[in-house]
Amino acid sequence: MFEGNPFPGLRPFEFDENYLFFGREEQVTQLLQRLGNTRFLAVVGASGSGKSSLVRAGLLPELHGGTMTSTSIAWELSIMRPGGDPLTKLAQALVESNLFGDVNEENVLQTRATLSRSGLGLIEAYRQSDIEEGSNLLLLVDQFEEIFRFRQSGDKTGQEASHFIQLLLETARQTDFPIFIILTMRSDFLGDCAEFKGLAEAVNEGEYLIPRLNRKQRARAIEGPVKVGGAEISPRLKQQLLNDIGDDPDQLPILQHALMRMWDYWLN
Numbered sequence: 001m002f003e004g005n006p007f008p009g010l011r012p013f014e015f016d017e018n019y020l021f022f023g024r025e026e027q028v029t030q031l032l033q034r035l036g037n038t039r040f041l042a043v044v045g046a047s048g049s050g051k052s053s054l055v056r057a058g059l060l061p062e063l064h065g066g067t068m069t070s071t072s073i074a075w076e077l078s079i080m081r082p083g084g085d086p087l088t089k090l091a092q093a094l095v096e097s098n099l100f101g102d103v104n105e106e107n108v109l110q111t112r113a114t115l116s117r118s119g120l121g122l123i124e125a126y127r128q129s130d131i132e133e134g135s136n137l138l139l140l141v142d143q144f145e146e147i148f149r150f151r152q153s154g155d156k157t158g159q160e161a162s163h164f165i166q167l168l169l170e171t172a173r174q175t176d177f178p179i180f181i182i183l184t185m186r187s188d189f190l191g192d193c194a195e196f197k198g199l200a201e202a203v204n205e206g207e208y209l210i211p212r213l214n215r216k217q218r219a220r221a222i223e224g225p226v227k228v229g230g231a232e233i234s235p236r237l238k239q240q241l242l243n244d245i246g247d248d249p250d251q252l253p254i255l256q257h258a259l260m261r262m263w264d265y266w267l268n
């Protein structure tokens, strides 16, 4: 039996919350198909449109299902946000996926050194890792737009941002090693991609613009978790919620927050 609140509120759905994640079935299928043809995908949309949730709770758990028949079944996942130090964050994500022995500071530093050495650093890291031969590696760079904070700053952080992007692009360019890259990025930063050589081109080739949930999908996003939580929602309340949010895509976090609060209220 499920215990707790099946609605995450303002935060995104996480990888282990796939069973609470509803309304995005079609988009997950589309993304899986895309990933069968390309190894670089940029999931783009407004802030709060559901990018992180779609990839973390929708797409990634499905990879293990082996739906992507054209590639090997084994997947290693590394998830990061670039923050102020993308190379360290990448090294940490790889080490935390248990690809480089024990999870400790020394292995993070060593992996970071491998990544820094050349533009092929991510491929080199894959080669040196404990990853089983032929296994896929998927790197999710969530909130990729954080990288643009350092644009044009000629200093060390600016160079590191360029190097990080070069690592991603060089990896996407090759097919010898099964490394897949997914970015999520706010659409208002799309124009900034042109500031890094090759990035705009890569994003053009692998862009996925996230659609808003339609009314039917929004209904599923309400009913689904209620059911998993072992409860029921009256048709009238559901209609009221759907009418109140309407078609405004900015309302998804608000709906989610309202549902979370309502659940707590019901419990008491």
Ligand SMILES: Nc1ncnc2c1ncn2[C@@H]1O[C@H](COP(=O)(O)OP(=O)(O)O)[C@@H](O)[C@H]1O
Pocket (backbone or CB within 6 Å): 008, 009, 010, 011, 012, 013, 021, 022, 023, 024, 045, 046, 047, 048, 049, 050, 051, 052, 053, 054, 184, 221, 252, 253, 254, 256, 257
């Ligand atoms: N399929 C969904 N059903 C219900 N709520 C969702 C769904 N996808 C996202 N949300 C909610 O919408 C808000 C924004 O989602 P998030 O994934 O963080 O968007 P983004 O990464 O685009 O900013 C969060 O409150 C999240 O819980």
Ligand SMILES: [Mg+2]
Pocket (backbone or CB within 6 Å): 012, 051, 052, 053, 142, 143, 184
């Ligand atoms: Mg996000």
